[in-house]
Amino acid sequence: MKKESKVVMAKELQVLNALDVAKTQWYHFTAIIIAGMGFFTDAYDIFCISLVTKLLGRIYYHVDGAGKPGTLPPNIAAAVNGVAFCGTLSGQLFFGWLGDKMGRKRVYGMTLMLMVICSIGSGLSFSHDAKAVISTLCFFRFWLGFGIGGDYPLSATIMSEYANKKLHAAVFAMQGFGILAGGIFAIIVSSAFNAKFDAPAYEINALASTVPQADYVWRIIVMVGALPAALTYYWRMKMPETARYTALVAKNAKQAASDMSKVLQVDLEVEEQKGEQLAEDRSNQFGLFTKKFLRRHGLHLLGTTSTWFLLDIAFYSQNLFQKDIFSAIGWIPKAETMNAIDEVYKIAKAQTLIALCSTVPGYWFTVALIDKMGRFAIQLMGFFFMTVFMFALAIPYNHWTHKDNRIGFVIIYALTFFFANFGPNATTFVVPAEIFPARLRSTCHGISAAAGKLGAIVGAFGFLYMSQNKEKEKADAGYPAGIGVRNSLLVLGVVNFFGIVFTFLVPESKGKSLEEISGENETNEGYNKQPTKSSGLFSSDFLRCHEFRLLGRTSTWFLPDIAFYNQNLSRKDIFSAIGWIPPAKTTEAIQENPDKAKVYARHHTDIVVQNLLIVPGVLNLLTLPFIFLVPESMGNL
Incomplete structure (x- = not known):
């Protein structure tokens, strides 16, 4: 009996309960904007590269006398599209682990400064030689990805630990605006340069179709990603450490109460005795590689990693290669009928339309309904409709390539993005920040997100080669024959189906506190209690x-x-x-x-x-x- 009296569960700490039941107020919106701006920057930086890869090919890989504009060679295109994902994967694992060791706030500033510096560096190069430009771009985009990777687990963890039970999903909706902003800014820049430096189409004058000033277009587009990150640095550094890290990991309940009293503007009891007893309790101190973790959370971690991996194969391959899919069905004119800057404008306009009509609404449907429908239902529904619509595009693919049917293709294609974002693209981010214990939360989110980026790498590299025409002479220059866009879409449909299967490994966390979900409110006996x-x-x-x-x-x-x-x-x-x-x-x-x-x-x-x-x-x-x-x-x- 004496031993039981010393066991203090996390739910008994007043400061944590106050966070869960707090009414939505100004500090919640401040936290959403500050943490969400990281995702805005992440999305902008990752997806803006797909807007300028065609331009890079025209500028640096032009071949005199060729019937078509220059394109990036296969290995260069794969590197430019995929190197940021390699950095992101590494950053998610490293900063996720570091966030649990050093605290969320201290590591948060490091990731932001890395993103600012490398966004600017991405637009610089040592010369105008193709090798120098691409090498510099890939170098800085790897480290940009490394910083972005750290932002994923830290922003998710900070938001989940700051927010009340109703706002855990709102921060991720900022990613949709980042994708949209990339397209809008590319439209503005390309329109301005096209108006100032008029050029003929490639088929009229191949050399004059790419004006020298086009080199500034791609640099401006990739460098401006540093701006939103830099603007939020001061406010990030002013945010106190999260109460859950301070109380449950750093074991300083007094400091947690003091910090949250200022944030919530209420008086909270300083619970030093409870904090000391919580520090002595060893029932919830198991590590990541222990049998107890595997028994409690092993299947959960398998569920979050596998669903994020499968989602990102489909989501990133579709996002990065929209221009190729739209070109294949004829929605974007043939490259030789446009000049270099006009091609950037047409690609940006198509991607912005998709983002405006499907990506952004999908995110906000999730924000509005996630606490009514639940994470599990939204994720299952999203994967289901992504599967259905992908097969609807792939099976009658020849039907969609006819000019009269292109609008139908674009509508169904947009619906796959809508249900990705009103579905697993939001929930795979939210759930790992809710279901794991505080001392392992950032690490487990980093592992889950890294699995996602592994899927993005598979999607980025795989789709680049798979989607090439079956006939080698019709494939892009330098590429081997692929399986065609139709079969590539079929493969993505199968991938989405597997997402449905693995969703059943992920628990529902709707309406519960973080401690209740993760089992930190349970003693060993309570956690293993059998039904009555x-x-x-x-x-x-x-x-x-x-x-x-x-x-x-x-x-x-x-x-x-x-x-x-x-x-x-x-x-x-x-x-x-x-x-x-x-x-x-x-x-x-x-x-x-x-x-x-x-x-x-x-x-x-x-x-x-x-x-x-x-x-x-x-x-x-x-x-x-x-x-x-x-x-x-x-x-x-």
Whole structure:
């Protein structure tokens, strides 16, 4: 009994409860703007490069006498598009870990200054030589990505720890405005330069179509990303450390109460004794690589990393290569019919329209409804509609390439962005900042976000090559033949489907305090408490203890049975396809056309192998993540 009296749970600290129940007030909006400006800058810096890659190709890789404008070689295009993601991945892991060790505020300033310096550096170069320009650009964009990577876990963690239960999602909506701002600014700059320095189309005069002043256009666009970050530096440094870090990680409840009294403008009791008792409690002090963490949060971490990874494959490949998709369907005119600056304008206009009509509204639908619908429902719905619309674009792809049907393609394409943002692009960011303990929150968010950026790298590099035309002579100069835009969209549809599957590993956090979600309000005994005898199948008590087990058992029975019975019922077709069972007696019609019979047999074999062997293989692969939901029962009842 004496030991139990010393256990103080996080929910007993008045300062943390005050944060959860505080009415929405001015400091909440200040925190949203300050933290959100980081995401505004992140989105601008990451996506602005897709607006100028065509221009870089025209300026630095022009070939005299070529029928088409110069383009970036495959390895250069991959580096320019993907190097920032490599930096972001590294930054998320490093600064996520550092934020839990040194505190959110101290590390926050480092990331911001890195973003400002490297945004400016991205527009500089040692000479006008192509190698020097691209090398400088890639160097600074890697370190820009490193700073952006740190901003992800820190902004998310700070906002979740500052906000009341209703505002955790609002900060991420600023990313939509960052994407929109990039397009609008590119339109303004390209319009101004086009008006001042008129140039003919490439097909009229190839050399004169790219005026020397075009070199300033891309530099201005990438450098202006430093401005919003620099403007918020002072206010970031004035924000106090979050109360949850100070009280639960630094174990200084007195300082936490003092800081939040000023922020909330209320008197809070200084709970030194409770803080000391909380510091002595070891029930919630497990580390990241411990069995206790894996038991409590292992599946959650698998869920947040896998869903973010899958989302970013689709989301970033679509965003970075909108210009290629729009060119493929003819919505953006052919490059040779425009001058260099006019091409930037047309690309920016198309991307801005998509952002204005789908990306930004999607974010704000999430902000408005996330605490009514819940994170799980929004993420599941988003992945579902992304899958549906991607297949709707891919399967009848030839239909969409006709001039009269292009508007329909753009509308459906825009809807994939709407449901990405009114869906997993917001929730994958919000949830990792809510469901893990305070001392590991920034680290786990960094790991989840890094998995996302790994997906972005796969999307950026993979889609660049995959989307090339199947016929090598029709592919962009220097690229091997790909699988075409249609098949690339089919692949993205499958990726989104996997997102639906892995969403079931992510818990709902709607309306709960951070300590309640992460289990910091629970002792060891409380966390493992079994349902009472009166608990029904659909009671919250039963679901809390057994929802993952029930999902695991049902899914690991459902998916293999599809494969098992499919293979059993189709054995005769498989054996016939591989020649183990002799073919049936041929008809006179086939005997008269032996060549046609061979083609038919080969085609039939391909269908059998694909449908009867590949599909069960995919279903069995899908079963693997659900096995992790099923606990080991050997020797226990």
